[in-house]
Amino acid sequence: MNPLVDSEEPLLRALHKATRSLARSGDIDALLKEVLTLCVEAVGAQGGTIYRHDPATHQLIFRHVLPAQSEAILDRAILDHEGTAGGAFQSRQILMSEQDGGPLSESQQEIQSKTGIVVRNMITVPLQMEGSEPIGVVQLINKTDGQFTMADVAVLDTVSAVSAMAYEN
Numbered sequence: 001m002n003p004l005v006d007s008e009e010p011l012l013r014a015l016h017k018a019t020r021s022l023a024r025s026g027d028i029d030a031l032l033k034e035v036l037t038l039c040v041e042a043v044g045a046q047g048g049t050i051y052r053h054d055p056a057t058h059q060l061i062f063r064h065v066l067p068a069q070s071e072a073i074l075d076r077a078i079l080d081h082e083g084t085a086g087g088a089f090q091s092r093q094i095l096m097s098e099q100d101g102g103p104l105s106e107s108q109q110e111i112q113s114k115t116g117i118v119v120r121n122m123i124t125v126p127l128q129m130e131g132s133e134p135i136g137v138v139q140l141i142n143k144t145d146g147q148f149t150m151a152d153v154a155v156l157d158t159v160s161a162v163s164a165m166a167y168e169n
Contacts, residue, residue, distance in 0.1 A: 028167065032136070033064045035127070035163040039138050040066050042159060043152040046142035047117065050127075051078075051085055053136045060085050060137055070115040085137045088124040092134060094157060095124045096148050117141070123148040125156045129164045 036050040047067045051060035059077040080089050083105070088095045098121050112118060119141045128134035138160065143152070 029063070031163070031166060035159070036064045036066060036138060038163075039125075039140055039156055039159055042155045043123070043140060043148065044144045045123075045140040046144060048138060048140035049085075051089075051137045051139070053080060053089065053134060060089060063136075070117065084122065084124045085139050088126050088139075089134055089137050092126050092128060094126070094153050096153075097122050097124075098147070121147055123152060123156065125160050127160050127164050127167070129161050129168070132164065132168075135164055135167050 032050050032052060036048055039045070040048050047065070047070060049065045049070075050063050052063045053059075054061055054077075057077075058080045060080050060082075061077040065071055078086060080086050084095055084097060099119055108119070121143055122139060122141050123143075124137060124139045126134035127136045127138060138156070140148075140156075
């Protein structure tokens with residue numbers, strides 16, 4: 001097995017699927033839902049959330065969430081500098097984190113109690129093309145086979161750029 005080829009295969013599959021499906025999407029809400037689904041599938045996550053940025057209110061608004069039973073959190077918005085999502089949005093960097101068993105923030109406790117999902121690990125990606133303002137954030141939780149990797153970062157970074165381009169167009 002060639003580890004380079006093995007790590008490139010999910011990237012190529014995700015990029016192909018992203019360009020094919022996102023190029024035909026004209027509905028912004030459908031586009032964001034497709035982006036979240038694509039990201040979850042591409043890296044093998046248990047679920048995730050996609051936030052859309054509202055520049056007028058400086059908020060990240062929950063737009064879609066997977067798995068579907070987590071829809072109880074969709075009535076939420078956070079300031080675009082709050083939490084891990086706000087950190088990724090403001091820094092324009094992909095952030096990976098592991099739950100260390102320490103105390104949860106008030107927001108994390110609320111989400112966990114509403115969804116019943118315990119977060120073990122998380123990756124948070126700003127939706128943006130290089131050199132442009134992010135349009136939102138994708139946050140994925142609980143990689144099904146271990147920890148998020150640099151191969152996942154490459155997949156999500158590429159899907160993010162393609163998605164932001166489709167959104168802007």
